Amino acid sequence: MIYRPIYVDKIMTYVNAPFIKILTGIRRCGKSTILKMLIDEMKKKGIRENQILHYSFDSLEYEDIKTAKALFSHLKQHLSSEGKTYLFLDEIQEVKSWEKVVNSLMTDYDVDIYVTGSNSRMMSSEISTYLTGRYIAFRIYPLSFSEYMIFRKEYAEVLDLHAELANYVRLGGFPAAHLQKYTPDEVYTIVKDIYNSTIFTDIVRRNQIRKVDQLERIVKFAFDNVGRTFSAASISKYLKSENRSIDNETVYNYLSKLENAYILYRCGRFDIQGKEILKTQEKFYLADTALRYSVLGYSPDSVAAMLENVVYLELLRRGYKVYVGKVDNAEIDFIAVKQGNKLYIQVAQEIGSPETERREYGRLLDIRDNYPKYVLRTDVFAGGNYEGIKTMHIADFLLNDEY
Incomplete structure (x- = not known):
């Protein structure tokens, strides 16, 4: 223990x-x-x-x-x-x-x-x-990256810190998945059982849901769109394209049930200039990244969204209220607020061109206040400061609870 x-x-x-x-x-x-x-x-x-x-x-x-x-x-x-x-x-x-x-x-x-x-x-x-x-x-959340590292040191051989972050994103933080050395398939078997028991016991059976396939399609849509803004209307439109008719109210009802079972977390948007919480085009994040891979399978193009998911959960663990930021037509990944303090955060798997660099950092530079601003990434970068914006490896941010 x-x-x-x-x-x-x-x-x-x-x-x-x-x-x-x-x-x-x-x-x-x-x-x-x-x-x-x-x-x-x-x-x-x-x-x-x-x-x-x-x-x-x-x-x-x-x-x-x-x-x-x-x-x-x-x-x-x-x-x-x-x-x-x-x-x-x-x-x-x-x-x-x-x-x-x-x-x-x-x-x-x-x-x-x-x-x-x-x-x-x-x-x-x-x-x-x-x-x-x-x-x-x-x-209570699944293991943080810091807690995951403690488990790894106890039960398995510890790799390079950045490699461990890749493992953590892929295998998630459910404690049962790290009590010994498991293969990814074995981890996903454990997590899929957690998913099934939550869906069919806490949601389907307790709410007497009859159209289970409808619920599961909404789950898969939400899992596949982590880190993207979407609405009930967009889910309805997606299901209609698959010849599945469902109204917006039913979609919202299902999403709320997934939130109540702690599978999904709803992240609202905040208009930085207007200083108000927006009520449309929210984002949803997962209680654990391994849920996505156990249900939809692993795909390399999902890693960027799952890194964002990991940072989001870490901010919640640290007691922040977290929003997606809106500045004109641009988006800030996270505004984290706690007791009058704020952090602005952009999450990037890698920044491979000057154009991408200008976009990621430029969004933060457009915010005219003195609260700390960070770009978190997993690739190799030179220096730790860009015009007052601090650059950190995501692993370092996750292990440093001073922020």
Whole structure:
């Protein structure tokens, strides 16, 4: 079990705080393991074994605890009589109306509660209603490049840093795919299983979707268009060209369900000159790059978009709100905003001509403010500064958390 301090340290800050700690994220991103890490940390701080209750509700062991009443009755009987009880409830969405249980426990008993879940039922309007002001949500992601490197050092032979970045882009960051040395095909088998269980359990079955082939075509369109702006209308037009009729509202509905299952992330556009968020032509990014390759297969021409995807996820991990920037008719890959600070970022696999260089750097030079600006790339480049714009290898940016 490899320690993931980016999450554990942040969550430990809220131990004993009067909030329910909710860990959400795509299946198999490491939420259950992080719960175990939290338990270990608490034991180190002197919390006794009899004060800790840990349940995994996707296990057959707790098959009989599927209602709020059954869960409340069971937990009430097992609360510690010697001080605060620390409850760790894994995949809690399997219990119907679970939010009523944790709300009641927080009100009536001396407890500190940590829960995990993998789909939209974890962050629905009902939860907000029942737990208003009483919970803190932590989004858990698959391994960052930094975490991936730790796994590599533990389980495999480490290559040159830039070669490792290429592997990371291709193989993704699901922890299960890096617990030993797997071939790409073996990794994609693991990831395809995660994809299938998410699509068919968290989306199709829970939402009683009948036209599964329609959903899968939308998934493939989104996966194949990472890093490109598109709308529901463009998806409808694409499906119509394949003799599949679907209205825009249904497309938006499917995209929202993919977001709620944490497969897709929606990135809005921001008009830098008008200083407003635009409501059209958004971009979508994947929870993990290996999802694309496990579903659509590997293709070299997809690498540039997947590099962009990797940088996008890293910015989210670091707590930024991320937008696609619009300057006149040009586009800035990312505007990252956190506590009043901004970063402007262009991502390029390579810059092979003076014309491309002028385009990539020129877009940033057109922004007339003093916030840091970066061009991140994977090819060989001379110098690290271009008229005030810092040039970095993507691997170096991913491993340097000062930004």
